[in-house]
Amino acid sequence: MYHLVTMKTKRPTVYDVAREAGVSYQTVSRVINNKAHVSEVTRTRVLDAIKTLDFRPNRAAQLLQTERSNTIEVVLFYFGFNLFLYEMARSAQRLGYHFSISAITEQEFNRTLESARSRFVDGLIIVPMAPIAENYEELKRLTDGIPFVQVGANLGTDFPSVSYDQTHGAHLAAQHLINVGHRHIAEVSGPLQNHDAYDRHISWLDTLRDNGLRPGTSVEADFTIEGGYRAMSHLLDEDADFTAVFIGNDSMAIGAHSALRERGLRVPDDVSMVSFDDIPEAAHFVPKLTTVRQDFNLLGQMAIEYIVSMIDNPDIPVHQRILQPKLVIRESTCPPRT
Amino acid sequence: MYHLVTMKTKRPTVYDVAREAGVSYQTVSRVINNKAHVSEVTRTRVLDAIKTLDFRPNRAAQLLQTERSNTIEVVLFYFGFNLFLYEMARSAQRLGYHFSISAITEQEFNRTLESARSRFVDGLIIVPMAPIAENYEELKRLTDGIPFVQVGANLGTDFPSVSYDQTHGAHLAAQHLINVGHRHIAEVSGPLQNHDAYDRHISWLDTLRDNGLRPGTSVEADFTIEGGYRAMSHLLDEDADFTAVFIGNDSMAIGAHSALRERGLRVPDDVSMVSFDDIPEAAHFVPKLTTVRQDFNLLGQMAIEYIVSMIDNPDIPVHQRILQPKLVIRESTCPPRT
DNA sequence: TAATTATATGTGAACTCTCACAGTTATTCA
């Protein structure tokens, strides 16, 4: 009994195409790279030869020579923003880049960067959980010349980054609760090592202080539904005195709502909630969530555009691209009972 | 005024390492590939040289020679399963592969495969919306020898695939509604060109027939929240006679619930709902969703494991890996009013 | 028309690694 051996048919090379078209291999190279100095006649002749031989340039050989892979790699330190992976992939492709993912822990960062370098990744999108370096120079040294863009705020540092203005967003959210009449406001924050979460937390604190209010209890959670559930349960055990909660994202709000409901508390009647993100579920939850809207697709798209512009022009001045979030008021907030 | 020119310092090669260690370049190659026939002494000597020179093998040159990129690429035809991208990325890395994404439309499929081939992608994970080929041979011809695994059912065909048994899952769901006492059951299906959605639809039909019931109105939607909302609105306009709805996934159920609520109908009191997936939100929605659970992380992991085993052993017999979903009964279903 | 320039095409070399094979030394066994 035989089994099929897939005969490894040798693929045609530039030389084969050159012979077929009656030109030199260099001319073929010029054609496949859309370079100048090729007459229309020979160009079409080469193109025809490419078609008849079903020639595809060998990327490995090109890579060896050019040291450019046309690849953008996103380095994910946590399973947070995966929402925008699809959109990033599409944006990258639109701009002529391949898109690859490394989902890593902090210990793997160095190895990942080394690998990226040896594969000639052209640009990096970094989505950190916690800060990954002290300053731009240090991170630049780590990536060894590969341009990178960070997603998410990194307050006080000078990385090239795209982010939403969390301070502003959190102010909007907290001030809304206060304007509606709340005086006892608790918090379920995201992990405070994360800059976005930290900025929201600080801005919550600041907004309360500026309004002459003392902050309620704050519990730190992990951005997940379950985490939100646990944090709210904990909060209710500690201090049931609040009439509103400021929550680090919609997922945690959904979990927190479960915990409230379990104890017979209703949103917004007994407790108001504001959160962040405006995930698709937010507008259809019961109650519909009042939330600070952030468009992750847009953020992902901007990250790709920024990194591509850095690749094309290494001398582009480093800057931060910051989007302003909007507060979307829905059903999860109302004035407190009197 | 000068500006910093990043001096392209030439990276060390196997030759440099060989000189440093006092051996031949071939020995260096043996060491970096963990091959046999290298004495412990020379191995450590080479390793030391690698360390002092900070040598990293040039993947492009290796690729040119070996024609293996150690890359698995996932080809996404729609933004559905992105839930498991993170898990797939991690699984791939655990097994020593890089992970890249192509998010494409059907027209781009051929170009994507050509690109994959010229980049020496080792394996493909295909997540189709609609069927992409008639049979295994055809698809094998398209991918030109690159092994692939399809995610999702492809009933009647013989692709290597990982999927959940939708027929079984849908039977569980429909039978549950019937067992609880429903006789008028409508449907909001996923896009019927999608095999998973189609299987659920047919199984819904079959289960009703086997129970001697006539199917209610069925509306096709697109797996999104908004789509579910529109479909349910449409359904309510057409035929308000049903007491339960069979819904193609949790997202659409959440949208459908909004539409019901808008018309003053309550779930499950007025209308029962079953759906599919058990997304994290499902257990925390109001009402908690009765749903057919599918573990996408597991599915992604299995897809990676399957493709890696195909890469390692091309003669592995083609088969389908099928998981059985479970019905999770929560709050969105109850007996109909009498 | 000769000199100058622009355009088109070709040749040699290099990019860095691995494969195939050859040669050398160490080990085993009768």
Added chain:
DNA sequence: TGAATAACTGTGAGAGTTCACATATAATTA
């Protein structure tokens, strides 16, 4: 101890492309 075998190490060649340069032809200008 000598032959056979195993383990180790080295050399030549080539993988398929692009870069730098050289040459040939055509277009432009004085």
